[in-house]
Every structure is written in C-alpha cells, then in structure tokens.
Amino acid sequence: MSDHPASGARRALSGIRVLDLTSAVVGPYAAKIMADHGADVIKVEAADGDVIRWIAGPSPTPGMSGKFMHLNRGKRSIVLDLKQPRGREAVMRLVARADVLLINMRPQAVERLGLDYDSVARANPRLVYCAMVGFGPGPYRDTPAYDSIIQGGAGVAALSEMATGQPRYVPYVVADRTVGLMALNAVMMALFQRERTGAGQCVEVPMFENMAALMLSEHLYGATFEPPLSPPGDLRLIDPQASPVKTADGYVCLTTNTDAQAFALMRVMGHPEMQTDPRFSTKQARAAHSREYFGIRAEAIARRTTAEWLALLKEADIPAMPYNTLDSLRTDPQIVASGLLREVEHPTEGKMWDLADPTRMSGRDDAPPRPAPKLGEHGAEILAEAGYSPEEIEALAGSGALGPSSA
Known part of the structure; x- marks a missing residue:
C-alpha cells in the first residue's frame, strides 16, 4: 500500500x-x-x-x-x-x-x-x-x-x-x-x-x-439469428445520412429514437402525414426505411438556420444540440459551465x-x-x-x- x-x-x-x-x-x-x-x-x-x-x-x-x-x-x-x-x-x-x-x-x-x-x-x-x-x-x-x-x-x-x-x-x-x-x-x-x-x-x-x-454486439443485427434474418449492419448507423444534418447556415445534431420524438419531429418539419405512413409510423418501420426517413429529414432541415432549428427542437423536446468543431467545443457554454x-x-x-x-x-x-x-x-x-x-x-x-x- x-x-x-x-x-x-x-x-x-x-x-x-x-x-x-x-x-x-x-x-x-x-x-x-x-x-x-x-x-x-x-x-x-x-x-x-x-x-x-x-x-x-x-x-x-x-x-x-x-x-x-x-x-x-x-x-x-x-x-x-x-x-x-x-x-x-x-x-x-x-x-x-x-x-x-x-x-x-x-x-x-x-x-x-x-x-x-x-x-x-x-x-x-x-x-x-x-x-x-x-x-x-x-x-x-x-x-x-x-x-x-x-x-x-x-x-x-x-x-x-x-x-x-x-x-x-x-x-x-x-x-x-x-x-x-x-x-x-x-x-x-x-x-x-x-x-x-x-x-x-x-x-x-x-x-x-x-x-x-463490441462491433458484433452493435452490428450483427439480423445475422444474430440462425438462419440470418438480414445481413449484418445496423441500418440506422451505417446510412451515409446518419451524420450531423445540414441546415441553411451550418449543421445541427439530432436523434429521434422513440415514437414521441419522431412524431414531434415530423410535425415540426411540416410533415404530420408521416405519422400514419406505414414506412415511418413505428420504430421498426423507421429503422427498416432509415434512408427514406433521413432523406426527408435532410430536405426539411436545410430550409432553416441552425439557430431556428435548435429553438424549434428544444420547444418540441427533441434531443438535439449544436454541432461543434474542436475549436468551438472549447467555448461551448456547457463545457465552460x-x-x-x-x-x-x-x-x-x-x-x-x-x-x-x-x-x-x-x-x-x-x-x-x-x-x-x-x-x-x-x-x-x-x-x-x-x-x-x-x-x-x-x-x-x-x-x-x-x-x-x-x-
């Protein structure tokens, strides 16, 4: 000792x-x-x-x-x-x-x-x-x-x-x-x-x-089962659009995992009809159609500024935060506080x-x-x-x- x-x-x-x-x-x-x-x-x-x-x-x-x-x-x-x-x-x-x-x-x-x-x-x-x-x-x-x-x-x-x-x-x-x-x-x-x-x-x-x-526990996906139900790879994570989303003047980071979060985003984006679209109406459906879901999200978010989106997402209680570079991270208000x-x-x-x-x-x-x-x-x-x-x-x-x- x-x-x-x-x-x-x-x-x-x-x-x-x-x-x-x-x-x-x-x-x-x-x-x-x-x-x-x-x-x-x-x-x-x-x-x-x-x-x-x-x-x-x-x-x-x-x-x-x-x-x-x-x-x-x-x-x-x-x-x-x-x-x-x-x-x-x-x-x-x-x-x-x-x-x-x-x-x-x-x-x-x-x-x-x-x-x-x-x-x-x-x-x-x-x-x-x-x-x-x-x-x-x-x-x-x-x-x-x-x-x-x-x-x-x-x-x-x-x-x-x-x-x-x-x-x-x-x-x-x-x-x-x-x-x-x-x-x-x-x-x-x-x-x-x-x-x-x-x-x-x-x-x-x-x-x-x-x-x-770690990789296999994340990405075996449907190949976990025998016979495989799908190729390995979590579709939500390997989609090229699974990244910070482009706004009119920058980027914003957001995630919608639950139905409540996803439906709130659909309303904020001006697409309430997505809530009853069979491709997006359940968690499982959105995971299977993540490419289409991310595409609609990208098109909508590109129409407003980062500040506008952060305000709207916060009001709707959708998980989101600013996109930081290594420089801006050092002055992020949460990091400072x-x-x-x-x-x-x-x-x-x-x-x-x-x-x-x-x-x-x-x-x-x-x-x-x-x-x-x-x-x-x-x-x-x-x-x-x-x-x-x-x-x-x-x-x-x-x-x-x-x-x-x-x-």
Missing part, C-alpha cells in the same frame, strides 16, 4: 500503488484514471521515454506533448533499462511493494524480461497483474498491435466503407481508449475480489477480441489547459493533481521508497540501468 502524501485521504484509490509499465495510450489512459482517484502511479519508462511524448504534437520543451500531459498527469516517472539485470531487479523490488502492475508489451517480450505473471506473482502474491495485449491465444498472439491495426481488423474501418464506399479509421484512438477502460474495469473487479480473498490474480485484456465483441477545461501552471511547460475529471463523486477530495512528469523525474525518490540507499542508487545510475532525470 502506498504511503505517499499525493495519494489523498478521501479518494477511492488512496493507498493503492500502481506500477505502470505501459506506453502510448491504452495503458497510460487506464493508469491516469487511477491516479485521478488517488492511486500512487509509478510510470516506468525506457531511456527514450513513452512514444507519446514525441509523436503527439509540439510542446514548450521536448518530450512533453499535449496528449502525453493529458494521459499521464498524477504519475511519477522513473527510467529503467529492463534489458539489464540491475534494471529488472529494480522493477522486481517495485513489484514487491505494488498493488497493481499494468503492462502492454507483447507476450514473448514479457517472458524474455521475466515479467510474466508467474514470475512476478512469486515476488508479490497479492499483486493484481493486468496485461493489455493485442490478441488473446490464437494465430495472431504475438504480432504487434496499435489502435489503427485493431480498428481495421475488428471491422471499425469497414463501417465507413459501408456508409461512404471508402474504409476509414475513426480519427480518434477509439480502440486504445475503449480497451483502456475495459482494463480499468477488470483491475477494479480484481482489487475488489482481493479484498475478499486476499489473493491477487492475472488479468488479460486483448484489444482485438474486445473490439470485435462544467469547468472541464482549466488553466493551470505546469512547473516546466508553463500555462496549459488541463482537463478536469467530469465524473463527480461526493466522497472524493478533489485536490489539484500532480502535473505530468518529465522523463525520469522521480527516479531517485521512487528507489529510495523501495529501500535503495543513496550509494545503491548511484551505482544503479552508474551501470546505466537507471536513466538520468530530465527534470
């Missing part, structure tokens, strides 16, 4: 120490949320640091990209060369004091480093070990995986082809972030089980199979926009989070907590197994 003061006394994960051996997005995202809720997260990096330090946009000083800052606040960084025996020994000493270990290397690499579950569990039987892998057991098991690879393989990119004729990755690392949340859920359940049993366990979260399960974006002063990067945790918990003490770390910033501090003497830390650094701090 962690005794670091940054843990905070009134946070759900106060006293939980997380050893974060992950990089890029999937693991760091899960670990960041744990840090937001009071966990002491120790980020172990290689000498060149997490790749997201370098490939995610400019920063005032090298290696501190905006995406890295958002994914790694609240953590402490140590640089260890895990290919060296002394580096592995240091990690195992950290493992012995950890509650959770997160790792997203390929299984063969993990075994070569001696960081497989069986090896680390001998050092700490209470450890919750979470491996985020590209693929579970099977022919793809030890092949590399990134978000785009998983999007293409799991059918996410194919949805764009079904709608527009061209396959396209979602321009957002949706697989990494989704599976990161799945890993977090699994770790929380394993910690809860440990409270009951006293024992840790191995948790494996494969990206490909998890994203495939929520305090999501907050200006903070980073010790090395200066003024920056930090993202508050939108989830509210009445039992949480929302103390300011620790800023995202420079590469290796806390190495000596972390090792001292693990029982290393100043002489041992100096020897570790001299051997090259401990990277220098860039703080």
